[in-house]
Amino acid sequence: xxxxxxxxxxxxxxxxxxxxxxxxxxxxxxxxxxxxxxxxxxxxxxxxxxxxxxxxxxxxxxxxxxxxxxxxxxxxxxxxxxxxxxxxxxxxxxxxxxxxxxxxxxxxxxxxxxxxxxxxxxxxxxxxxxxxxxxxxxxxxxxxxxxxxxxxxxxxxxxxxxxxxxxxxxxxxxxxxxxxxxxxxxxxxxxxxxxxxxxxxxxxxxxxxxxxxxxxxxxxxxxxxxxxxxxxxxxxxxxxxxxxxxxxxxxxxxxxxxxxxxxxxxxxxxxxxxxxxxxxxxxxxxxxxxxxxxxxxxxxxxxxxxxxxxxxxxxxxxxxxxxxxxxxxxxxxxxxxxxxxxxxxxxxxxxxxxxxxxxxxxxxxxxxxxxxxxxxxxxxxxxxxxxxxxxxxxxxxxxxxxxxxxxxxxxxxxxxxxxxxxxxxxxxxxxxxxxxxxxxxxxxxxxxxxxxxxxxxxxxxxxxxxxxx
RNA sequence: GCUCCCUUCGUCUAGAGGCCUAGGACAUAGCCCUCUCAAGGCUGUAACACGGGUUCGAAUCCCGUAGGGAGCGCCA
Numbered sequence: 151x152x153x154x155x156x157x158x159x160x161x162x163x164x165x166x167x168x169x170x171x172x173x174x175x176x177x178x179x180x181x182x183x184x185x186x187x188x189x190x191x192x193x194x195x196x197x198x199x200x201x202x203x204x205x206x207x208x209x210x211x212x213x214x215x216x217x218x219x220x221x222x223x224x225x226x227x228x229x230x231x232x233x234x235x236x237x238x239x240x241x242x243x244x245x246x247x248x249x250x251x252x253x254x255x256x257x258x259x260x261x262x263x264x265x266x267x268x269x270x271x272x273x274x275x276x277x278x279x280x281x282x283x284x285x286x287x288x289x290x291x292x293x294x295x296x297x298x299x300x301x302x303x304x305x306x307x308x309x310x311x312x313x314x315x316x317x318x319x320x321x322x323x324x325x326x327x328x329x330x331x332x333x334x335x336x337x338x339x340x341x342x343x344x345x346x347x348x349x350x351x352x353x354x355x356x357x358x359x360x361x362x363x364x365x366x367x368x369x370x371x372x373x374x375x376x377x378x379x380x381x382x383x384x385x386x387x388x389x390x391x392x393x394x395x396x397x398x399x400x401x402x403x404x405x406x407x408x409x410x411x412x413x414x415x416x417x418x419x420x421x422x423x424x425x426x427x428x429x430x431x432x433x434x435x436x437x438x439x440x441x442x443x444x445x446x447x448x449x450x451x452x453x454x455x456x457x458x459x460x461x462x463x464x465x466x467x468x469x470x471x472x473x474x475x476x477x478x479x480x481x482x483x484x485x486x487x488x489x490x491x492x493x494x495x496x497x498x499x500x501x502x503x504x505x506x507x508x509x510x511x512x513x514x515x516x517x518x519x520x521x522x523x524x525x526x527x528x529x530x531x532x533x534x535x536x537x538x539x540x541x542x543x544x545x546x547x548x549x550x551x552x553x554x555x556x557x558x559x560x561x562x563x564x565x566x567x568x569x570x571x572x573x574x575x576x577x578x579x580x581x582x583x584x585x586x587x588x589x590x591x592x593x594x595x596x597x598x599x600x601x602x603x604x605x606x607x608x609x610x611x612x613x614x615x616x617x618x619x
Numbered sequence: 620g621c622u623c624c625c626u627u628c629g630u631c632u633a634g635a636g637g638c639c640u641a642g643g644a645c646a647u648a649g650c651c652c653u654c655u656c657a658a659g660g661c662u663g664u665a666a667c668a669c670g671g672g673u674u675c676g677a678a679u680c681c682c683g684u685a686g687g688g689a690g691c692g693c694c695a
């Protein structure tokens with residue numbers, strides 16, 4: 151039987167990395183097994199669901215390249231179907247109407263808590279057939295009273311629950327809308343889902359869902375409950391760190407494959423391998439290898455991985471993302487894709503994100519160069535300007551403005567003046583980039599171009615020399 | 620409170636009873652390389668939660684304890 155997995159986020163909050171990793175595991179498993187991956191939006195809570203959250207799910211999945219083979223399905227579009235299944239359960243005596251009021255239930259729970267018992271519905275309408283005028287009933291599922299329900303979980307192994315611990319959950323609210331646990335069961339059944347991969351906060355819901363499936367005469371899917379992702383401090387993921395929209399990582403200059411690589415290694419590993427391409431992940435991934443313990447989100451390792459992917463990517467492939475990063479910084483860059491690919495090539499081993507790359511490369515493209523005061527103080531001294539003057543004449547005479555020629559010329563100039571390369575390169579670097587840090591000086595000159603390089607050099611020479619402090 | 624789950628360096632992890640003097644990665648410290656910053660290379664600091672068993676032998680199996688987490692809604 152072909153594998154069918156699904157990712158079923160609820161649009162009540164913005165999709166964050168916890169959800170993304172669950173989606174990734176489901177997607178990888180389907181790809182690995184040659185199966186099908188379904189996207190289903192669980193929007194039955196109309197009060198709390200937002201269009202914005204739905205948008206983030208759709209755009210986020212697209213940015214990450216986690217394409218669904220089917221869907222997106224929306225639960226709100228399936229209400230008639232849920233109603234149909236509830237009617238069937240009612241007719242078969244596997245569900246019943248409960249006329250207990252909220253006040254009565256609150257009181258019941260308060261009493262149970264006072265007795266230090268687990269708060270649960272006591273089945274007071276389970277065997278009644280009468281009605282109560284003036285009260286709109288809910289429909290409850292008749293859960294087995296005895297025996298155990300055993301979950302054979304792919305990551306946790308065998309987990310057993312006593313049916314006596316489970317109460318008769320509401321499957322249809324008094325306003326006529328179905329509830330989450332019920333919709334999941336019907337959807338997974340209708341959509342032929344074979345492997346349910348989800349957060350382990352759902353492990354406790356699983357026996358109820360299995361019991362409903364059994365009442366419907368359907369074999370349960372295989373379950374895999376994956377551990378949660380914690381914040382860097384080991385506490386629950388919060389807005390402060392990580393629990394932000396997945397699209398924020400795009401805004402922050404991360405590559406989707408780097409985020410995916412980071413997330414796949416949270417709770418899963420393949421020997422000592424740290425860096426994976428998407429294809430390598432698919433080839434190596436198995437849900438049975440996923441760990442049981444929750445793991446903490448580590449932004450520094452994500453940063454490292456992002457740079458590793460930047461360094462391994464085809465430069466041309468990251469150009470669009472680099473352009474977007476420039477745009478976010480308010481810089482519209484007219485340079486060609488070819489020039490930007492060169493920028494990627496020389497900057498990527500000193501940048502962890504595209505935003506950093508754009509910020510450190512802005513000097514190539516901005517018209518007004520501002521010189522950092524501290525850098526000037528240190529390098530644009532009388533001595534430094536002397537080197538610059540020499541550089542100006544030799545560079546001005548270069549026939550072909552190529553990296554090789556530039557490197558030779560600058561080296562020769564330093565040698566002729568009897569100083570190390572650093573003595574001439576640093577003043578030149580400040581004149582060209584405005585700061586003491588940049589890619590290698592020859593590559594910087596090459597990308598900047600003859601015209602811009604020479605005019606910046608000349609501008610620096612106009613400055614009054616700074617006395618060394 | 621009850622039920623269920625979890626526990627190897629600061630963090631992510633390797634580890635299926637002897638291969639473990641517990642390996643790798645991020646971070647961190649030092650060194651090398653070097654035109655700056657990086658990248659890269661080398662080296663170091665650093666962990667089996669605790670207590671009992673079982674076994675010739677336990678990070679690995681069993682039982683407790685402690686700590687952490689989740690669930691117990693007309694939320695998903």
